[in-house]
Amino acid sequence: AQSVTQLGSHVSVSEGALVLLRCNYSSSVPPYLFWYVQYPNQGLQLLLKYTSAATLVKGINGFEAEFKKSETSFHLTKPSAHMSDAAEYFCAVSKGDSGGSNYKLTFGKGTLLTVNP
């Protein structure tokens, strides 16, 4: 069964520092992986997704993630943190059903990113 584990429920960085949010997946088949961001009192916004087209995926707001099959990882990075990056980040994996449809996203528990001035 597909699942994701986010290491670190809370990450704190200084403004301008590297952001690294960790996500490891468990999947018996090549996974489809997503990173979403949720700002306070808002819905989820897609940052980027991996669909096997390229291992390095670039997303919005300067974020990118690298798919590493050997490490079963899909970590999210940003070279320089901005105050506006403070939010909850969720890694997710899609799960197909027996009929070949993909309705379900399995989310990690989330990582709260705080950015200090």
Added chain:
Amino acid sequence: DTEVTQTPKHLVMGMTNKKSLKCEQHMGHRAMYWYKQKAKKPPELMFVYSYEKLSINESVPSRFSPECPNSSLLNLHLHALQPEDSALYLCASSQDPTRDLADTQYFGPGTRLTVL
């Protein structure tokens, strides 16, 4: 345009009230979803409609009743809720998960529900 709208933004209701949450998208998406999100937790899937038919019900109590009047609209009817049902209710839509395993779900801003 990847906008999913939800109304109302906030809702306070008593345990005997009947209320409805509304979700709308105009992206031509064929799947729509309801999620429940408690504080500091990831969203939990409740229902999925695909081509206006209920495809998934994640064993949600019957006091939550979904409805999909057309391909752009999704409602969640609430009746006799409990205080523990207080949460952020998120709606999402996606193009067509029957054709694309990497189908992206686009989320609305949510309705913050408080049950007294």
